[in-house]
Structures are given as structure tokens and as C-alpha cells.
Amino acid sequence: MAAILLIDDMKGVRRTVSALLTRAGHTVTEADDGGAGLELLRGGRFDLVITDMLMPKHDGMEVLLFLEQQPNRPKVLAISGGGSQVSADEAFLLARSKADATLAKPFDNADLLAEVDKLLKVSA
Amino acid sequence: MIASAFPSSGRSAVGGAPPKEVDRLIALQRYQILDTPSEPAFDRIVRLAALLLDVPVALISLVDADRQWFKARYGLDALETPRAIAFCDHAIRTSTILVVPDARLDPRFCGNPLVTGEMHVRFYAGAPLMTPDGFALGTICALDHVPRELNSRDAAILTALAEQVVHELEIRSALGEMYRDVAEGRRTARTLQGEQAKVAAMLNASDNAVLTIDADGRVASLNRAGEAMFGFEPGQSIGKPMAGLISIEDAVADDKNMARSVDGNGWRQDGTQFPIEVSRVRWTDAEGCPANGAIVRDVTERRRREAAAHSRDKLAALGRTAGGVAHELNNLLQPIIGLTQLELDQLPGEGTAEQVESRENLAMILESSKQAREVVRKVLLFARKAKPRLTPVDFPAVLGRAIASIGKLLPPGVHVEQVIDAAAVGVATINEAELAEVMANLAVNAGHAMDGSGTLTIRLDRLELTMASASLGLEAGSWFRISVTDSGHGMDANTRAQIFEPFFTTKPIGQGTGLGLSIAYGVLRDWKGLIAVDSAVGHGSAFMLYVPITPTP
Numbered sequence: 001m002a003a004i005l006l007i008d009d010m011k012g013v014r015r016t017v018s019a020l021l022t023r024a025g026h027t028v029t030e031a032d033d034g035g036a037g038l039e040l041l042r043g044g045r046f047d048l049v050i051t052d053m054l055m056p057k058h059d060g061m062e063v064l065l066f067l068e069q070q071p072n073r074p075k076v077l078a079i080s081g082g083g084s085q086v087s088a089d090e091a092f093l094l095a096r097s098k099a100d101a102t103l104a105k106p107f108d109n110a111d112l113l114a115e116v117d118k119l120l121k122v123s124a
Numbered sequence: 125m126i127a128s129a130f131p132s133s134g135r136s137a138v139g140g141a142p143p144k145e146v147d148r149l150i151a152l153q154r155y156q157i158l159d160t161p162s163e164p165a166f167d168r169i170v171r172l173a174a175l176l177l178d179v180p181v182a183l184i185s186l187v188d189a190d191r192q193w194f195k196a197r198y199g200l201d202a203l204e205t206p207r208a209i210a211f212c213d214h215a216i217r218t219s220t221i222l223v224v225p226d227a228r229l230d231p232r233f234c235g236n237p238l239v240t241g242e243m244h245v246r247f248y249a250g251a252p253l254m255t256p257d258g259f260a261l262g263t264i265c266a267l268d269h270v271p272r273e274l275n276s277r278d279a280a281i282l283t284a285l286a287e288q289v290v291h292e293l294e295i296r297s298a299l300g301e302m303y304r305d306v307a308e309g310r311r312t313a314r315t316l317q318g319e320q321a322k323v324a325a326m327l328n329a330s331d332n333a334v335l336t337i338d339a340d341g342r343v344a345s346l347n348r349a350g351e352a353m354f355g356f357e358p359g360q361s362i363g364k365p366m367a368g369l370i371s372i373e374d375a376v377a378d379d380k381n382m383a384r385s386v387d388g389n390g391w392r393q394d395g396t397q398f399p400i401e402v403s404r405v406r407w408t409d410a411e412g413c414p415a416n417g418a419i420v421r422d423v424t425e426r427r428r429r430e431a432a433a434h435s436r437d438k439l440a441a442l443g444r445t446a447g448g449v450a451h452e453l454n455n456l457l458q459p460i461i462g463l464t465q466l467e468l469d470q471l472p473g474e475g476t477a478e479q480v481e482s483r484e485n486l487a488m489i490l491e492s493s494k495q496a497r498e499v500v501r502k503v504l505l506f507a508r509k510a511k512p513r514l515t516p517v518d519f520p521a522v523l524g525r526a527i528a529s530i531g532k533l534l535p536p537g538v539h540v541e542q543v544i545d546a547a548a549v550g551v552a553t554i555n556e557a558e559l560a561e562v563m564a565n566l567a568v569n570a571g572h573a574m575d576g577s578g579t580l581t582i583r584l585d586r587l588e589l590t591m592a593s594a595s596l597g598l599e600a601g602s603w604f605r606i607s608v609t610d611s612g613h614g615m616d617a618n619t620r621a622q623i624f625e626p627f628f629t630t631k632p633i634g635q636g637t638g639l640g641l642s643i644a645y646g647v648l649r650d651w652k653g654l655i656a657v658d659s660a661v662g663h664g665s666a667f668m669l670y671v672p673i674t675p676t677p
Contacts, residue, residue: 010455010456010458010459012455012456012458012459012463013458013459015463016458016459016462017465019463019466020460020462022468032657039357081451081452081453081454104454104461105455106454106455106457106458106461106462106493106497107255107455107462108461108462108465109461109466112462119222
């Protein structure tokens with residue numbers, strides 16, 4: 001169906017999202033940090049990027065800023081539970097201007113699938 | 125200046141010093157008057173002489189070895205002239221008045237620079253200043269720029285004034301240093317009066333009590349602010365035992381600790397107590413005895429502010445911690461919720477007993493984790509990390525809707541009474557959903573406090589503060605005040621102090637998260653408002669919500 005890049009530093013979140021989307025028929029590539037995600041983005045072609053906003057080394061904002069420069073960039077869904085200093089809303093405030101959609105953790109499976117479907121349909 | 129005004133050329137016709145001149149000079153020195161500053165007593169005499177004799181110039185001239193020095197001058201700027209040209213040098217050689225009606229016509233003076241120069245002296249009358257032991261120290265003299273005569277009345281006046289000058293000189297000499305000290309003392313006394321008035325005015329302007337204590341430990345003086353502080357009528361405090369007014373925690377008043385202010389308690393005349401801060405002072409009084417006093421500050425307001433600031437800081441710290449923890453939990457709840465849902469979706473709806481039980485277990489995990497997600501949401505609401513949008517709303521209308529929806533949260537025995545003041549109209553910049561949540565939380569708490577029956581009164585009125593209210597902790601301005609009063613069991617001070625802390629609850633485990641009032645606190649803070657509580661055991665509780673009124677054109 002679609003090639004999806006998933007960037008999140010939390011292993012549990014990656015496993016959940018990956019399992020759900022794989023079961024829905026998508027191909028999911030995982031990265032545990034914004035830096036690793038950027039490497040994968042430079043090397044391959046994705047239909048959708050799902051990125052956490054707050055990560056220790058290279059955060060979601062770097063990913064969003066990189067993609068902004070790309071022609072024919074994939075759609076981006078930003079997800080965040082916030083960090084200890086920045087709230088989910090503040091992170092989303094940054095993300096909203098750059099990402100195509102946002103979801104606050106913990107979200108329901110159905111909400112994620114609906115959001116992904118919507119983004120892929122628009123891009124298709 | 126003197127040299128040019130009084131050129132020393134053209135000596136007068138007087139030759140040689142008068143007899144016993146050395147003794148005369150010694151006598152003059154004895155009076156210690158030469159080159160002293162002007163003194164009112166002598167200035168008055170020359171002014172009198174000029175007025176009474178109707179002359180433009182009058183002088184008290186003291187004849188020194190080679191100059192005449194003026195102790196007092198009226199109508200003349202020069203401090204002294206050379207003795208060689210002095211008329212007075214002639215006058216002191218006799219014991220009577222020397223009169224020169226027209227100096228131009230007098231062979232002794234017609235060539236004198238005082239006559240030919242710009243001083244233009246024509247008339248001179250000088251009465252010698254004769255000491256009791258017969259020395260003429262100088263003269264009191266009257267000068268005019270036109271020729272004239274001295275009648276007997278003028279002569280008598282001049283003689284009397286000369287006697288007065290000598291009298292003053294005698295007093296001055298007899299008193300010696302004291303003569304100056306008296307004049308100095310009068311000035312000092314005036315300065316001191318001014319200082320006292322200044323200090324008294326400043327003490328009375330201060331909010332602090334300034335008191336002095338006599339040797340028996342009784343109030344010797346207390347400023348007006350102090351009388352007001354302790355509840356005295358003006359003047360009533362004098363003689364009251366100090367021990368009945370203040371007690372300080374650190375009773376040891378050694379010198380090392382004097383500078384430090386100490387905490388204590390004050391008692392007003394009506395028996396009420398208030399916290400004070402005392403700075404003790406010690407000095408040596410006019411009699412050389414050690415004296416005691418104190419500056420007392422009423423710190424009621426400061427203590428209240430400190431407590432409020434402490435509570436604010438504590439809640440802010442709790443909010444940060446709770447917010448941080450909540451965000452971590454969000455990331456951990458994601459796999460619990462997501463993977464449980466995934467597993468549930470995988471399991472067949474029907475199956476073996478074990479499969480059915482597994483399904484039920486997973487459903488319970490999902491249900492619990494969703495409840496946990498709700499708790500986290502509330503914590504974030506308190507921590508105000510997720511800020512909802514604030515919009516200007518018709519406040520009484522929005523409050524009315526919020527009140528209408530709380531009925532179903534209350535036990536049937538609880539009656540809701542709603543009092544909206546007619547003057548309470550206007551706009552507030554708030555979030556309607558949050559107001560509903562805050563009112564619901566307050567209603568649920570009140571319902572618990574009333575054990576199923578009672579009255580919940582919700583009032584709305586308008587508060588106009590022309591100046592900031594320290595007791596309420598509000599800035600000046602227009603405020604909506606919602607008071608939510610229940611007829612329940614009330615709270616003790618301990619509970620009252622903690623109710624806004626997250627997870628503080630008096631309800632049994634499982635019946636409350638302890639977040640309702642924390643959220644209310646956070647919400648009101650975000651609206652630039654305030655929530656306060658007034659409660660006592662057995663008297664119910666009243667929660668006051670202050671919301672700033674948004675100015676409308």
C-alpha cells in the first residue's frame with residue numbers, strides 16, 4: 001500500500017504504531033531518532049512520515065524543516081506526548097505550521113488509522 | 125580694597141601714641157573682641173545710633189595698635205581702616221564726645237583721605253568706649269556726608285549707646301566662652317527643635333510603632349502609628365507595661381543581637397494578637413542613663429503574603445513535576461492502549477473459556493489505561509501545559525449554563541440556590557468548557573461535604589476595587605465574584621491549606637482523584653483570576669472565584 005517512515009525514540013510507541021500499520025497493509029521503516037530518520041529520508045522514497053516531536057538528539061522539528069526543503073515531499077504526521085519541559089500543545093504549535101496533521105499521544109488505534117488514510121488519500 | 129578706599133598717604137595731624145597706650149592695648153586684648161564675627165547685640169546698637177541721630181553711617185570702632193577695626197557697621201562695608209587716618213584715634217584721647225561739624229574746615233582732618241576721598245566724610249561725632257578701669261577702647265561714632273551739628277539730645281544718646289556698648293563688652297568678657305556658647309546654644313536649640321519636629325513627623329508618617337520604655341519597663345512614648353497598631357486612643361499608652369503589649373521570641377537582648385530584628389507577638393487593647401517584628405534600640409539619654417526603645421512592625425500582611433507566595437510556589441513546583449510526569453506517562457500509555465486494542469482485535473469474539481477470559485482481561489487493561497489517560501489529562505489541565513483558547517464571553521449567561529448542568533451531579537437532597545446580582549453584567553475572557561468543569565468540581569465536592577442533603581448557594585456579583593486589595597490578593601479593577609457556598613461539614617485549617625494541591629483528597633480511595641480543585645486553581649490562574657476558600661469545621665465552606673471583567677467599549 002504505502003511506504004511509511006516512523007520516527008520515535010520510544011520503543012513501545014514504535015512497536016504499537018508499526019504493528020498497527022503493518023497489519024493495515026503498509027510497509028513501515030523505523031528510526032529511533034531524528035538523525036537516523038533524516039538518513040533514511042535522504043536514501044529512500046516514502047509516501048508518509050510519522051514523527052515524534054520531542055526526541056533527545058535530533059527532534060521532530062529538524063525532520064519537518066528538512067522535508068520542507070524537499071520537492072515532492074511526503075506527507076507528515078506529527079505525534080507527541082510532549083516532554084518534561086514542553087507540552088504536547090507547544091510542540092504541536094511548532095508542528096502545526098509545518099506538519100500536515102498532528103495527533104496527541106496516547107491516541108486510539110482507530111484515530112491513527114483514520115488520520116493515515118486521510119493523508120495518503122490526499123497525496124494519492 | 126581697604127588700601128584703595130583709604131590710602132595711607134596723607135597722615136593726619138595727630139602725632140604719637142596717647143599716654144599709657146601699651147596698657148590700653150593690653151586692656152583691649154583682654155576683651156578678646158578683635159576680629160570676631162558680627163554679633164546681633166552690637167549690630168543693634170549701631171543701627172539704633174544711625175536711626176536716632178539720623179545719620180547714614182554709624183560704627184563701633186576699636187582702636188588697635190595700627191588700625192581701627194569695626195565690631196559693628198551700619199552704612200559702611202569696610203572692616204577696618206589704618207589708624208593713621210582714623211577720626212576715632214582722636215576721639216579716644218578724651219573722655220568726652222569728639223564732634224567734628226565739618227571736617228573740611230577742621231585743620232586736623234581737612235587733608236584726611238576719608239574726607240577728600242570717596243568716603244566724603246563731613247560730620248563726625250564719636251563717644252569713647254570707656255572701660256571701668258579708664259581705658260578708651262574705641263568709639264561709637266556717627267558720620268555724615270554733610271556738615272551738621274550735634275545737639276545735646278544727640279550727645280546724650282551717643283553717650284548712652286557708648287555705655288551700652290561697654291556694658292555688652294563687659295558681659296561678653298565676663299561670660300568669656302559662654303557668651304559665644306549662649307548664642308551657639310540658642311541656634312542649636314532651634315536646630316534641635318526643627319530636628320525633633322522632623323523626626324516626630326517622620327515617625328508619625330511611618331506605619332511602624334516607635335516606642336520608648338522607662339526604667340520600670342513601661343511605655344514612655346509611643347508614636348501615633350504605634351497607638352493605632354495596639355488599639356490605643358491618642359495618649360493612652362503612656363505608662364502601660366511593655367510586657368502587656370509585646371512578647372518577643374528571643375528574650376535575650378544582648379548587644380550583639382541588638383541590630384537584628386526578632387519575631388514576636390503583639391497584643392491589641394481588645395485582646396487580639398498579631399505577629400510583629402521588633403528591632404530593639406538602646407542609647408544613652410540626656411542624664412547619661414541607658415535608655416531603651418523599640419521599633420515594632422505589624423507583619424500580619426507580610427506573613428499572609430509569604431504564606432500565599434509559598435503556597436503559589438509549591439503549587440507551581442507541583443504543577444511542573446506533575447506536568448513532566450504526565451508527559452512521560454503519555455508515551456508509556458501509548459503502547460498499552462494501542463497494543464491492547466490490537467490484541468483485542470485479533471482475538472475471535474467467540475472461543476474457549478480461556479480465550480473469553482483473555483478477552484475480558486485485555487478489555488480491563490484497555491479500560492484501566494483509558495482511565496489513566498483521563499487522569500493524565502486532568503493533571504495536564506492543572507499544570508496548564510495544555511492551554512485552551514480563552515475568548516470574551518457574556519459571563520453571567522455562560523455561568524448560568526454551567527450552573528444549569530450541575531444539578532444532575534448532585535444528590536437529590538441537595539437544593540441549588542442561584543443568586544445573580546443585577547449589577548453583575550459584563551464580559552470576561554475565559555473558556556466556557558473550563559468554567560463548566562470548575563463549577564462541576566465545586567458542586568461535586570459540595571455534594572460530598574453535605575452528605576446528601578443541604579443547600580448549595582451560588583452567587584454572582586460585581587466587585588469594584590479602586591485600589592489593589594492585599595487581603596484578597598487582587599489588583600485594582602472590576603471583578604466578577606462567584607461564591608459557591610455549601611451547608612456541609614466544613615474544613616479544618618490543615619485541610620484548607622492543602623485543598624488546591626494536586627492529588628490531595630479527603631475522599632476514600634477510588635472516589636476522587638484529588639485533582640478537581642487543583643484544576644480550578646490552575647484555570648482561574650490562567651484567567652488572571654483567583655480562587656479562595658473560606659471554611660470552618662461545622663460552618664460549611666465558601667469558595668470564592670474572582671474573574672477579571674474584560675473592559676468593553
